Amino acid sequence: MWLGRTRTLARGGAKRLYRAVVGPAVDLDPVREWCATADPDLPLLRVLHVGDCGIRRMETSHDPKAPIGFPATAADRLLEHGVGMEFFHYFAINYDELPRIDRLERISKLSGDPDVILVQLGGTYGRRVIVPDVPRVMQFRYEISRRVGRLVFAWYKVLRPVVRLFGHHNSDYRGPEKLEQHLNALQERWPDAEVALLVSFPRSAIYPTAVPIMARVEQDARDTGEHCGVTVLEFADVLGKDRRLRCAAGYNLNGRGSRLVGEKLGGWLLEQSAARGLTESRAASVTR
Numbered sequence: 001m002w003l004g005r006t007r008t009l010a011r012g013g014a015k016r017l018y019r020a021v022v023g024p025a026v027d028l029d030p031v032r033e034w035c036a037t038a039d040p041d042l043p044l045l046r047v048l049h050v051g052d053c054g055i056r057r058m059e060t061s062h063d064p065k066a067p068i069g070f071p072a073t074a075a076d077r078l079l080e081h082g083v084g085m086e087f088f089h090y091f092a093i094n095y096d097e098l099p100r101i102d103r104l105e106r107i108s109k110l111s112g113d114p115d116v117i118l119v120q121l122g123g124t125y126g127r128r129v130i131v132p133d134v135p136r137v138m139q140f141r142y143e144i145s146r147r148v149g150r151l152v153f154a155w156y157k158v159l160r161p162v163v164r165l166f167g168h169h170n171s172d173y174r175g176p177e178k179l180e181q182h183l184n185a186l187q188e189r190w191p192d193a194e195v196a197l198l199v200s201f202p203r204s205a206i207y208p209t210a211v212p213i214m215a216r217v218e219q220d221a222r223d224t225g226e227h228c229g230v231t232v233l234e235f236a237d238v239l240g241k242d243r244r245l246r247c248a249a250g251y252n253l254n255g256r257g258s259r260l261v262g263e264k265l266g267g268w269l270l271e272q273s274a275a276r277g278l279t280e281s282r283a284a285s286v287t288r
Contacts, residue, residue: 030067042084043278051120058247061145061152073262095178120198126210128167176220183228197225204243205250
């Protein structure tokens with residue numbers, strides 16, 4: 001009994017010390033909480049997003065609780081032309097985790113069938129890591145990174161040579177078959193929706209072993225999108241490999257990068273809105 005109380009007190013003290021070092025826990029997910037720009041007085045574009053953390057805006061380190069990124073800029077662009085956006089995000093980090101359609105239907109918070117479906121994933125195949133992505137390790141990594149803020153950029157300069165020497169690729173790329181199945185299933189279930197496949201963003205910093213992997217992932221995405229008859233959207237033209245547009249890890253976009261992608265995506269969404277009769281300013285309003 002005495003030993004059990006001692007262990008409980010020690011565990012509680014360790015937790016309080018940990019929180020004192022890394023800061024408070026982040027409970028709410030700002031992407032889940034984002035209400036987009038739906039307004040009962042405006043025509044509505046319902047957007048379903050299936051994809052990874054590329055949707056988030058990350059100013060310093062990688063953070064799974066970072067705020068919404070480029071969709072917010074795209075929504076503002078639509079709003080300028082009198083169109084509201086309803087938005088739902090389903091997180092899937094790689095092709096093996098793409099959801100079944102019945103699961104999407106069950107958990108979606110959209111008020112009706114989606115008008116636009118964005119599929120965006122594949123960047124994880126270029127990651128190289130040393131420690132495994134188990135929950136506690138990832139939690140510690142994220143919370144320490146939040147605590148140190150912009151100092152994480154200096155840390156990555158030290159970390160990259162170590163990962164290059166001792167790291168390994170955490171996600172094996174086995175081809176686009178499951179991506180193709182998912183795109184076909186989306187179109188079968190929602191034939192009136194416009195489906196767009198977003199090619200993964202080019203990395204501003206990439207390990208040599210990841211270069212051929214990502215070249216294959218990106219080309220397979222283009223070929224699969226064309227084969228399935230969906231729109232393929234790319235953003236290399238507005239992003240390039242500019243490190244000033246990314247977080248420390250070199251992939252996820254910061255505020256500047258998110259705005260550039262959001263502006264381009266917003267132009268495309270305006271075209272979809274015009275095709276549905278939601279706005280009359282199609283040609284004049286779209287910026288490429």
